[in-house]
Structure formats: structure tokens, C-alpha cells
Amino acid sequence: MTTMVQESDVRRHELAGFLRSRRERIRPEEVGLPRGRRRRTPGLRREEVAQLSAVGVTWYTWLEQARDIQVSPQVLDALARALLLDQSERAHLFALAAAADPAPGGPCPTVTPALRQLLEQLEPIPACIQNxxxxxxxxxxxxxxxxxxxxxxPPEDRNCMILAFTNDDWRAAVADVGDVNRTMAAKFRASMAEHLAEPAWTALLGRLETVSEEFREVWARHEVVSQGGRTKLIRNAHVGLLHLEHNNLWLGPTAGPRLISYVPLDAESRERLEQLQALALAAV
Incomplete structure (x- = not known):
């Protein structure tokens, strides 16, 4: 028992020192804050980190003071974003807190080299692998x-729910974005039923509720829709209107990772996808 208490105490102090060092290295203008004339604190102030992370100032101060308090994966995720941590620093933060990262980086074992090759072979049909x-x-x-x-x-933001509710370019490209996003939220709720206690899911839900009033409104409806393909109209910024069929190809026996493709439904859309592929290749 004594050894466990000592280890916990060491972890708290290491975590406190790490947070303080990361806070002090960030210039206010890097996170959109004014520097001001009377700033004496190197880097950010504690209250600024608390504001950026949407946590209480007192609670964050206690964290830097190595007090024995509970910290959730969702809060650690918010702190990692606020402190502009890279992937190695983020992993270190969660390790010090003895918590599972809800959005770990690194290659996904689901995406094998063969699947990556398949994605390339499907060109010019747009395709991706999602969980x-x-x-x-x-x-x-x-x-x-x-x-x-x-x-x-950023890789940590490559999530269709986040993009659908926060990315202006994505939203502009989706015809009937309100109806589409409402359906996406209903599908997300249906999928989440089997993952209610998992940190990655609750962290994503918490982030969506924080950044999007639109999401909060549709989420409060408690609508549920099963996964399935549908016809989509996409106003691509480079080649114009695309008439596509959205298809799901499940990669396992359960509703987990799936290969998603957007098949053109007319010759004009096919030609425009070929133009889009050429543009993408030219940008490499």
C-alpha cells in the first residue's frame, strides 16, 4: 500500500511539473490571446489554460499543485489541445495521469497495407476507412x-462528426447540411449505445456538445438511425456538383470499421471525379 501511495504521489508531482513547463513555453498569441503590457508570467497564465480547456481555474491550479484530485480522460484531452502538445507529449501526459488516451495517435492496425492499396485502386472513386x-x-x-x-x-480532427459540425468547407460542400447532420447525429447515437462508458466516445461527445450549438440541439432529440447507404449531392469547391451514391463495406462481422465509397451516379459526376483526382495528384 505504501509503495502504491508513493508512486501516486510521484506521478502527481511529475504531472504538475510537466503541465507547468508546457504552459510556460506557449506564447499567448499562439493560442489567440493578447499578450498585454503587464504580463510577468512566462507563457500562459493558469487561468488562461483553464479557459482554453473549459475547466475551473481552482481545479487546474490544484492540478499544478500536485493535489490528490481525479482527472478524467476528457479533461486531459482538452488540456493536451490547449497546451498544443505534440503526439509524444500527449502520450506522456496520459501516462503520468495513468489514464487511457481517448484519441491515441499512430497507425491503426485495422488499416492494413492491402486496404491502403485498395483505396488507391478505387481512384477516382472517393473512398475512406472509418470506424x-x-x-x-x-x-x-x-x-x-x-x-x-x-x-x-490535424489528424486528431479527422472525424466526420467534428468536421460536419465545425468545418466551414465541409459544411459548404454538403447539400442539405442540416438534414444530413441530423441523420449523422442519429447514427452516432445508435452506434454509441454499445460504447457508453468508453473514454474515446464520451470525449468525442463532450467535445461536440462544447463546440457546436447545432449538435446540442439535434442530440437533444434522441433520434436513432441505423447505418446505411444513400444518395448524396456534394458541391465540390473545385469541380462543381457531384451526384454520388454512398456505400458501406464492413470490414468485420460487427458494426466496426468500414470502407466507405462514393460512386458516381452519372457520367458527368464520373468526369468531375476524374478532374478532382487530377487536381489532387497535381497538389502532391
């Missing part, structure tokens, strides 16, 4: 330019 949480695990070049410039999106 049931709508994380985009892999995609081909045409899909990367279909709804927004996906390469420009």
Missing part, C-alpha cells in the same frame, strides 16, 4: 479533396 465513431482512419487522394482539404486538417 463506428466516424474517425477517418485512411483515405485516398480524391476523398481527401471531396469535402474539404483533409490533408490540412
Amino acid at each position: 463506428s465513431r466516424y474517425d477517418i482512419l485512411a483515405y485516398n487522394r480524391t476523398y481527401g479533396r471531396l469535402l474539404c482539404d483533409l490533408d490540412a486538417v
Whole structure:
């Protein structure tokens, strides 16, 4: 018991020192805050980190003071974003807190080299691999330019729910975005029923409720829709209107990862997808 208490105490102090060091290295203008004339604190103030992370100032102060308090994976995720941690620093943060990262980085074992090759072979048909949480695990070049410039999106934000409710380019490309997003939220609720206690799911839900009033409104309806394909109209910023059929190809016996493709429904859409592929290849 004494050894466990000592280890916990060491972890708290290491975590406190790590948070303080990361806070002090960030310039206010890096996170959109004014520097001001009377700033004496190196980097960010504690209250600024608390504000950026949507946590209480007192609670965050206690965290930096190595007090014995509970910290959830969702809060650690918010702190990692606020402190601009890279992947190694993020992993260290969760390790110090002895918590499971709800959005770990690194390659996904679901996406094998053969599946990546398949995505390439499907060109110019836009295709990607998603999990049931709508994380985009892999995609081909045409899909990367279909709804927004996906390469420009940070890996931790490559989630269709996040993009659908927060990314202006993505939203502009989707015809009837309100109806489509309402359906997506209903599908997300149906999928989440089997993952209610999992940190990655609750962290994503918490983030969506924080950043999008639209999501909060549709989520409060408690609507549920099963997964399935449908016809979609996409107004691509580069090649114009695309008439596509959305298809799911499940990669296992359960409703987990799936390969999603957007098949053109007319010759004009096919030609425009070929143009989009050429544009994507030229940008490499």
C-alpha cells in the first residue's frame, strides 16, 4: 500500500511539473490571446489554460499543485489541445495521469497495407476507412479533396462528426447540411449505445456538445438511425456538383470499421471525379 501511495504521489508531482513547463513555453498569441503590457508570467497564465480547456481555474491550479484530485480522460484531452502538445507529449501526459488516451495517435492496425492499396485502386472513386465513431482512419487522394482539404486538417480532427459540425468547407460542400447532420447525429447515437462508458466516445461527445450549438440541439432529440447507404449531392469547391451514391463495406462481422465509397451516379459526376483526382495528384 505504501509503495502504491508513493508512486501516486510521484506521478502527481511529475504531472504538475510537466503541465507547468508546457504552459510556460506557449506564447499567448499562439493560442489567440493578447499578450498585454503587464504580463510577468512566462507563457500562459493558469487561468488562461483553464479557459482554453473549459475547466475551473481552482481545479487546474490544484492540478499544478500536485493535489490528490481525479482527472478524467476528457479533461486531459482538452488540456493536451490547449497546451498544443505534440503526439509524444500527449502520450506522456496520459501516462503520468495513468489514464487511457481517448484519441491515441499512430497507425491503426485495422488499416492494413492491402486496404491502403485498395483505396488507391478505387481512384477516382472517393473512398475512406472509418470506424463506428466516424474517425477517418485512411483515405485516398480524391476523398481527401471531396469535402474539404483533409490533408490540412490535424489528424486528431479527422472525424466526420467534428468536421460536419465545425468545418466551414465541409459544411459548404454538403447539400442539405442540416438534414444530413441530423441523420449523422442519429447514427452516432445508435452506434454509441454499445460504447457508453468508453473514454474515446464520451470525449468525442463532450467535445461536440462544447463546440457546436447545432449538435446540442439535434442530440437533444434522441433520434436513432441505423447505418446505411444513400444518395448524396456534394458541391465540390473545385469541380462543381457531384451526384454520388454512398456505400458501406464492413470490414468485420460487427458494426466496426468500414470502407466507405462514393460512386458516381452519372457520367458527368464520373468526369468531375476524374478532374478532382487530377487536381489532387497535381497538389502532391
